[in-house]
Amino acid sequence: MVLWGDIELPGCDRPLTPVPPARRQALAAHLMKVMTEVPAPATKGPDWANTPQTSADVRAACGACRGHCCQKGGDDAYLDFESVGLAWGRFPHLRKEELVGAYLAAVPARSFVNSCIFHAEHGCNLPETMRSPVCGAYLCGPLPQLKISLAGKPPAVSGRQRARRPMVNRALT
Numbered sequence: 001m002v003l004w005g006d007i008e009l010p011g012c013d014r015p016l017t018p019v020p021p022a023r024r025q026a027l028a029a030h031l032m033k034v035m036t037e038v039p040a041p042a043t044k045g046p047d048w049a050n051t052p053q054t055s056a057d058v059r060a061a062c063g064a065c066r067g068h069c070c071q072k073g074g075d076d077a078y079l080d081f082e083s084v085g086l087a088w089g090r091f092p093h094l095r096k097e098e099l100v101g102a103y104l105a106a107v108p109a110r111s112f113v114n115s116c117i118f119h120a121e122h123g124c125n126l127p128e129t130m131r132s133p134v135c136g137a138y139l140c141g142p143l144p145q146l147k148i149s150l151a152g153k154p155p156a157v158s159g160r161q162r163a164r165r166p167m168v169n170r171a172l173t
Contacts, residue, residue: 002064002065002066004060004061004064004065007061007142007145007146008142009061009064009065009068009140009142010065010068010069010140010141010142011065011066011068012065012066012067012068012070012071012112012115012119013066014071014112014113014114014115015112015113016110016111016112016113016120016121017110017111017112017113018109018110019107019108019109019110019111019117023075023107023111023117024104024107024117026075026076027075027076027077027103027104027107027117028100028104030075030076030079031079031084031100031103031104032100034079034080034081034084035084035096035099035100037081038081038084038085038088038096040088041085041088041089041091041092042082042085042086042088042089043089043092057146057147058139058143058146058147059123061142061143061146062123063122063123065140066112066123067112067115067116067119067123067124068140069138069140070112070115070116070118070119070124070135071112071114071115071116071119072115072116073115073116073117073118073119073135074116074117075117077116077117077118077126077131077132077135078116078132078134078135079103079132080132082133083131083132083133083134084099086133087099087129087130087131090129090130091129102130103126103130106118106125106126106127106130107125108120108121108125111125
């Protein structure tokens with residue numbers, strides 16, 4: 001557990017190690033397979049597709065925690081055809097191979113052991129515009145309470161939240 005202000009966060013205490021070539025190869029193979037399922041960049045998607053997925057307060061709490069929820073991201077980083085299609089829609093000038101190259105270029109030299117391949121010393125090494133929606137939507141147990149305390153009232157359900165389909169986070173399974 002990590003204390004952030006008066007909130008206890010789960011915390012990640014795994015060591016950092018060099019990312020082995022086999023992990024990069026596994027990510028590349030996964031992305032190439034996913035790209036076969038993406039016929040074109042997603043030009044229509046949820047209204048949050050071009051906005052930062054997390055608030056500054058949540059990012060600060062996640063930074064203090066050091067990514068407990070990232071520990072189940074593995075070599076695929078929760079990237080599927082939908083999330084890669086959304087990312088491609090943000091960079092439609094890229095060819096498929098160039099988008100895969102951009103993902104591979106974001107792999108840090110060192111990441112946390114048995115965690116998401118992009119889980120680096122200072123947080124996620126992948127730009128928010130390329131992350132899976134799961135990464136932006138997931139809040140660990142203490143964070144909804146943080147949002148309530150910051151707002152002074154329970155958050156209203158927005159159209160953006162209603163538009164999302166329920167997400168299962170493998171970190172909890």
